[in-house]
Amino acid sequence: MSRLEAAQLANLILVALFAGNDAGHWGVVHPALSRIPVAASYAAERTIFRGYRTVMPILVPLTLASGVVVAVWAEGTAFWLAVAGCVAVFGWQVIAVSLYPLNKVILEDTGEAVPQAEEWWSLRRRWYRRHTFRMLLVVSALVTFILSALLA
Numbered sequence: 001m002s003r004l005e006a007a008q009l010a011n012l013i014l015v016a017l018f019a020g021n022d023a024g025h026w027g028v029v030h031p032a033l034s035r036i037p038v039a040a041s042y043a044a045e046r047t048i049f050r051g052y053r054t055v056m057p058i059l060v061p062l063t064l065a066s067g068v069v070v071a072v073w074a075e076g077t078a079f080w081l082a083v084a085g086c087v088a089v090f091g092w093q094v095i096a097v098s099l100y101p102l103n104k105v106i107l108e109d110t111g112e113a114v115p116q117a118e119e120w121w122s123l124r125r126r127w128y129r130r131h132t133f134r135m136l137l138v139v140s141a142l143v144t145f146i147l148s149a150l151l152a
Contacts, residue, residue: 004073008149011066012142015085019081019135019142026135030128031131034121036093039114041124042106049106054071055097064089067145074152081148095134 001009029048033041067089071082102123115123 004029004070004152007066007069007073008145008152011063011145012149014059014063014066015089015138015142015145016030018059019138022131022135022138026128026131030124034124035038038117040118041133042114042120045106045124047063049103053107060089060096064093064129067141070145071149074148076151078148078152081144081151083142085141085148088137088144092134092137092141095130095137098131099127100139101135102130 025048033044061149064086067082067086069081071086074082101132105123114120
């Protein structure tokens with residue numbers, strides 16, 4: 001196995017974990033949390049966010065770094081596809097930063113206070129719209145990295 005193939009394998013594992021996680025949250029977890037009472041949805045979302053706050057600061061940079069390594073070692077079309085994958089992962093991160101004000105509201109220490117239903121569902125709708133775009137970016141990153149590996 002060449003160093004490029006090893007880098008591509010590591011990259012594909014990382015970006016697949018990343019995309020699968022985001023798509024699963026978007027398609028399963030988020031809709032489920034929208035069908036339960038506000039207090040339960042709020043509590044569940046806070047717990048989930050705390051877990052992501054630990055995992056994502058590790059997974060995102062590793063995914064981006066592995067993509068950069070693939071781009072550096074790839075040539076021709078595979079190089080450009082790897083660059084496109086890196087841009088998509090970086091775009092995901094930009095949207096994640098734009099979600100910070102919404103995430104901060106979810107993670108604030110409110111004790112036992114639960115937001116009003118209208119406020120909570122409004123916040124979740126805004127978050128979900130941004131998350132939809134973010135999820136599409138990371139899935140497109142997975143597709144471009146797969147194509148890059150196939151064309152290298």
